[in-house]
Amino acid sequence: MTKIILITGASRGFGKLWAKALLERGDKVAATARNLEDLHNLVEKYGDAVLPIQLDVNDREASFAAVSKVKAHFGRIDVLINNAGFGLFGAIEETTEQQARAQMETNFFGLLWLTQAVIPIMREQGSGHIIQVSSFLGLVTFPVLGIYNASKYAVNGLSETLASEVKSFGIKVSLIEPNGFSTDWSGASAMQTEPSEIYAPVKQAFFESATPDSWGKPESTTPAVLQLIDSENPPLHFLLGKVAYPGVKQVYSERLAEFEAWKEVSAEAHGH
Structure with a gap:
């Protein structure tokens, strides 16, 4: 069955x-971008299957109108x-309020x-899938990306809660x-x-730790994402790339060991 898919931040990446992959297989796509001209080539190639929408997702009223x-x-x-987003590189101390x-x-x-705008529509339909493009940095952290890490941790906390709230309406949530x-x-x-x-030294160590193999090929994600979209029982957390799983596994193992080491102190703090 043809799916109707709304994608934010569809101008690049x-x-x-x-x-493009969804349109190629016959789905219909509402694509948003800050600049409509960035969507022109999609419209040119796929015609009425694309609904281009100019949108700054920071504008709540415009976001509801777009939906x-x-x-x-x-x-x-x-x-x-929900794909719109960007990276902020720099130490936490260096970051301005505006940034x-x-x-x-x-x-x-x-x-x-x-997310808020689409829930009533999906609830009325009795079905829907909200896919949040987060990051494995919503599960673990890297230096020099502190505020970005925080934004993705927030997205993960929101979406895990959302999944429990909308499940009975037939709405699925994936990160x-x-x-x-x-x-x-x-x-x-x-x-x-x-920069300060x-x-x-922290930045140098971070950037030198990455190898060419650390970076995945964006086009290789397409089959996995299509499989996620088509799944009857999609996962809440969906890691992309071969670096994510071992990185998350190591951090969570260390975290559990730390909880274990302090569990008696933690329990005593309960008071009874």
């Missing part, structure tokens, strides 16, 4: 890649892929607005949690703090 437009145009929304707020506005609040991929996320789309020499 994962969003554009997945939109209403998709429902009015296609009649339903089967899948929402921190901008990161949370887009990566967390923008995603929240679209796509990629490791690093060779998209614009760390390039043209990224924001940088004003104090953190130069």
Whole structure:
């Protein structure tokens, strides 16, 4: 059956890649971008199967209007892929208020607005799949990406809660949690703090730890994402890339060992 899919941040990277794959197989896609011209080639190739929408996800009212437009145009929304977001590189101490707020506005609040807007439609349908593009950095952390880590931890906490709230309505929730991929996320789309020499060694160690093999090929994610979309029982947490699983496994093993080491002190703190 043809699916109606709303994808934010469809002008580049994962969003554009997945939109093309969905259109190629015959689905219909509502694609959003800050600049409509960035969606022109999709419309040119796929015609009426694409509904291009200019949207800044930071604008709550515009986000709700965009969702209403998709429902009015296609009649339903089967899948929402909250993909809009960007990376902020820099030490936490270096980060300005404006940078921190901008990161949370887009990566967390923008995603929240679209999620809130689509729930009533999917609830009325009795079905739907909300897919949040998070990161494996919503499960573990890297230095030099503190506010980005925080935004993705927030997305994960929100989405895990959401899954328990909307399950009875027939709505599924999945978190796509990629490791690093060779998209614009760390390039043209990224924001940088004003560097301080104090953190130069930390940054150098972080960037030198990455090898060419650390970065996945974005086009290789397409079959996995299509499988996720088509799954009758999709996972809540869906890791993408070969770096994510061993990284998460190591951190969670260490975390459990630490809890275990302090469990008696923790229990005594309960008071009775």
